[in-house]
Every structure is written in C-alpha cells, then in structure tokens.
Amino acid sequence: MIDRRRLMLSAAALTASAAAEPALAMRSPRDEMLASVFEGSGAPALAGAVIGREGLVWTAATGVRAAGGEDAVTDQDLWHLGSNTKAMTAMLYGKLVEEGLARWGATLPALFPDLEIDAAWAETTIEDLMTHRAGLLDEAVLDLPTRSGGFSDPRPMEDQRTDLARRALSAAPTGEPGVFAYGNLNYILVGAAIERITRNPWEEAMRARLFNPLGISSGGFGPPTGDQPRGHMNMGGPVPVQPDQPGSDNPPFLGPAGTAHMTLADYGRFLVLFLTDGGGFVTPGTLTRLTTPPEGAEYALGWAVAANSPLTGGPMLAHEGSNTLWHVTTIVAPARGLAAVAASNDHGRGGPATQGLALRLIRPET
Template sequence: MFRSMIAAATLGLTGLAAMAAPLTEAELQEKVESVRQDAGLVALGAVVVDTDGDVLGLAVSGERRKGSADAVQPDDAWHIGSNTKMLTALLYGRLVEQGEAEWGATLPELFPDLAEEMDPAWQDVTIEQLFSHRSGLAANPGVTWFLTSRGSKEPVEAQRTELAQNYLSKAPDGKVGAFQYSNLGYMIAGAAIDRIAERQGYENYEALFLSTLVPEGEGWGFGPPQEGIEGHARNLFGKWKAKGKGTAADNPAALGPAGTLHVPLVPHAVFLSQFLTPGPTEEKLMTPYPDADSDYAFGWGMIPPGKLGPVLGHSGSNTMWLSTIHVLPEQGLVIIVNTNSFSQKAASALNGFSAELAASYASEESD
C-alpha cells in the first residue's frame, strides 16, 4: 500500500500566541496531555532544547499501542518521516568537509557508472537540485514500485541504483529548476551516497549514516522502532489501529534517505541544536535555494520572519506517525512535537502546539 510523505505543507508556526513565561514541568505535562486528548491522538511527545543542547522542556503522554495501557516513555523512539531529509543533506555536507564529495556535483559526476545511459536533460542537474526538490524528478517512484519493493530480495542500495537507472535514462518528469517535492530525488541522492559509502568501506547510505553522522547508543535507526511505540492508522470504522513493527509499518526500506528514520525526542533535538550555531555546512543547508525568494533550502522549509525572527521547519509522516520540527535561530530554540497517529487534525494540533511552545520559551527581549 502506498505510504505518502508529509513535508512542506505543514511548516508554519500559525497563530503565534503572546509570549509568556516558560512552562513548568507540570504545566508542560498537562499541556501535552490536553493537546493529545483534544486531537484524539494515541500518544504525543514534545521537547524543547536551547543552543547548548540543554533540555528546557520534555513531556510525553498516551499509549505506545492503542488499548495496551502501556504508557509511552520519554526515551522511546519516534518515526520522523521526511525530517530524515535535512539529515541526508547534512550527511552529504559532512562528506564534502572530508573531501569525499563536492557541492555542485552533477548527476553524471555522482553516477559515473550510469552517465552513458543518462538522458541529456540530466547532464547539468546538481546535488543541490536533488536536495532542494528542483531536479525535475517525479514526486515518488511509481505505484508498482511501492507494491513490490517490500518483497524484494535485493539490497536497498541495489534497489536505489535500479531506480536511478530507470528514471535517469528517461527525460525529467517535471521542469528542471522548478520546485516539485520529491522523495524520489532524495532516494537518488541516497544512491549517490551509497557509492561514497562503498568507497569508504560501508555497506550503504544507512550504514554510513549510523556509523559516522549520529552518536551511537542514542536510539537512532531506520524503519519502524522495534521497541516501544508503534505507529497507528485508522481502520474501516475510523478507529486507531496499531500497525506493528514489521515491513507493513513503514514505507519500503529503500526509501530510507527520504524518510524512514526513528529517534527519541531528546537525542533528536540535541543533535539539531548544531543548526543554532551553524558552521559553513549548516549555513549552506539553511540558505534558501536557488535564491532568497525560495521558501525551501536543503531539507528545511523557510518560514517568513515574524515576531520571533526567522524560523526553519519541516514535518514528516508515513501516514502512521507525524513529526514536526521548528528551529528558531534568533531565539536559540529547537522544538519537536511528535505523535504516533497521523491525521490532518493532528497536523494542525502539532503546529499550533509548536507555536505555543515557541512563544513560551522565547526570549523576553523579543517581546
């Protein structure tokens, strides 16, 4: 069954409330429970960290699995969907820093083994255009791929190479340079990283990511979490049904670079706090592309500056989970709100709650 991905559609910190004092631990816990109940969610979690990676607020509420009475725990891992994308771009940036990759690399340079069979229209398409959804690639692989890929015996890196061969040998689906949100683009970027990983002695993108980008022992992984929380979808009667921990609980594994990561709230937010004190790589990833008129960078949506200054945001879902991230550089805040039960009501609730948290934890100097 096709699993859609949610990204730039739910980025805004809407309805920003007047700034107030930071919530106490009890107040935050009460608010998380209230938001969860009002939105009809199975579980909800929220974390706020500052520039130093210190946790300013953390609370979770609800059940790991609907009807289980097994309470979600603060260190449980949550599936973050398309919020994987900003980290795939960051991994490539780290490879550039190491001299293992280059910004501006074209598709023939990224795939020398496929260059001869590429359609001429791809000759000048760059890694930046893959990461900014301006490559001309389709939004997703075809429905047939989604229906068959879970049963494939081929390694994920071989599946991604096959997708690159199939799509790059034909003319672009869309106009090169125009924005079209593309999971496929990030999968093909992942195929390029697969090649770099192999040169470095790693099996694929996933192995390189977990071995070199994120700290070990903090609960990072690909696919549905194998312990703790489960994702949920509506059944025929509109009730939440847990989807388990198997292959049916996520998009196909080969989609990893576009959106199959899971990670607990605190390690995730602390890791993202590096974007609050950005180096050259982070600055590039947070800069609108191709110019200041764009509202998207490299895995980040750009929200127009308001009362709290500029905001970067992104949301991700495989239709069973929803993760919403907002980074406020001038306020020195990273805010993540997650649920294990996706709905449009959930998307609105998580954005609204993020806005409240931003207002509560923002510096008084911005008032």
C-alpha cells in the same frame, strides 16, 4: 504508502493554537501545553521536546503506545521521524564535502558515471535534488508495483537505490527543472550518491558519520520494534500496526527520504547543530549552505525556511514528517537558540496535534 503531500510548514501556516486545560499540581507550563493539546486530539499518544543551545531543555510524553492498550509512552520512547530524515541526509552529504569526499555543485552524471543518463540531466546538481528543484517527480518511478516490491526485494539497498536512479535518469525530467516539486525520489537519489561516495549503505553511513559522532545511540530505521509505540492507521479510529505487518512503513529503499527513528532527546542532538552554527560538527559555512534556499525559494536542503518569522522573532526552519502512521513537527528558531519538536504515533489525529504543540512550545513566551 508514500504521503504525497508537502510534509512541511510554511510561515503562513504557523498560526495554530490549542485550547486551555485545567492545571494539575506540579506540572510545568510546558507539561500543561502537552496535556492540553493531547486532551483534544484523540491521538493515542503525543510527545514534545524543547532544545536549546546546550541541549535538551524539556521533554515529556503522554498517552499509550498502542490504542486500546495500557502501556504508557515515556520520554525515552522512539518516534518515527518521517521526512525529517531528509535534513539528516543533507547534513551527511555536507559532512562528506568537508571530508573532501564529495563536492557541492556535483552534477548527476558526475555522481553516477556508470549510468546511462538522459542529456536533459547534464547540468542538474546534488543541490537541485535536495531543494526539490530537479524536475524529478515521484510518479515517474515510485509506482505501486515498485513500492510494493520494495518490501520483499532481496537485493542490497545500494543496488535497489541505484536501480531507482537508473530508471529515473534514463529519461528526461517529467517535472519542470528549477520549479519546486516536493518528492521522496530526490532524496533516494541523494542516498544512492552517498552510498557510492562512502561505499557503504546509506544506513551504515548515517550511523558511522552522523549518529555515532553526535551521540545518537537510539537511532534506527523503519518502525520501532520491541516495547515501543506503534504507528496507527485510521479505520474509523486509530488502529495500531505492528512493525512486522505490511504497511507498517514505507519500503526500506526510501530510507534517505524518511525512515529514521530515535528518541526526541537524541533528535535534539541533531537539532542543536542548527542552533550553534554547526556545533563543531560542520562549519558555519556548511550550515549556512544547508539552510539557505535558492533565490526566491522557501525550501533549503531538508528544511522549509522563513527569513524572518514573527513566530520565531527571526529566521525559522520548519519541517514535518509522516509515513501516514506517525507524525512529527519540528520548528527551529536559530536566533533564539531554541527548537521545538512534537511527535505522535498517529498521523490523522496526531498530525494537527503535533503542529499545535510545536507552535505553542516555540512561542517566545515559552
């Protein structure tokens, strides 16, 4: 169940607005924005957060955890980040470089020395994967049998991801190297490389080297379980999907490309790094590398980038994530020291709502 669309925002697309709603007593302007966008969305729930250089500035949530139910969402609930996970995977690789365990410019043959790799990949680098310019297309490997089989495959994640790398690299690129083509397979291979470097599953490496140092205590993978919001499919209306149901998420092997979940407050701990030149977690040089696209491109390592956006009054980082059941929109204005996040447990109705809310929250007047 892989969303094949480009789940990110371009500068030209950042023009949405939301209608006004009658004010309620004691609500902040941001609370008003959330209520206004939610009211017209039809989504089961909508949440938002604003993050500054010192951390969380504001967060709130409205609606219900599951359509047809009465269990209200809270600002402590978990939200599936989808492809916003990609920037975390890229950050993890950057941290490994700083630790001397990895290097920028590493080629695929160097990262996977035990695999038989087609000669056409000889000069392809880890950055080519993370900027979606390797010529690696999802269709070449992530067919329906592969995706379906990923839910029941008993092999360790490292073996599954290595097998996908083997299949992808044993033949010449099916896309055009050097040309942007967004896809999840790129980051699955980055995850497989991280697993070889750390000798741990990507999930464990993320917890140990990113989540724990940043204080992200709510971070996990796959759909949230327990008393948490449910993702929704569209069947004439939003229908909640339980986390143990088939189709509640993408197959687990897709993790490095998009299966992380956490509270918006914890996600903010990650976003602070992009407002503070790395926040001491990585160096400013590493952060610059992560957020600088190749010449003439608009996608860096896990972020769509606008060098000078009227919306943010300077550089802008943006991305969206969805497994077709959830939707999260993130916009970062580094020069203003501000980031905005909006999340919904419904992709179809909540997707446009998260875009509208994030746009309103990041505007200079807010």
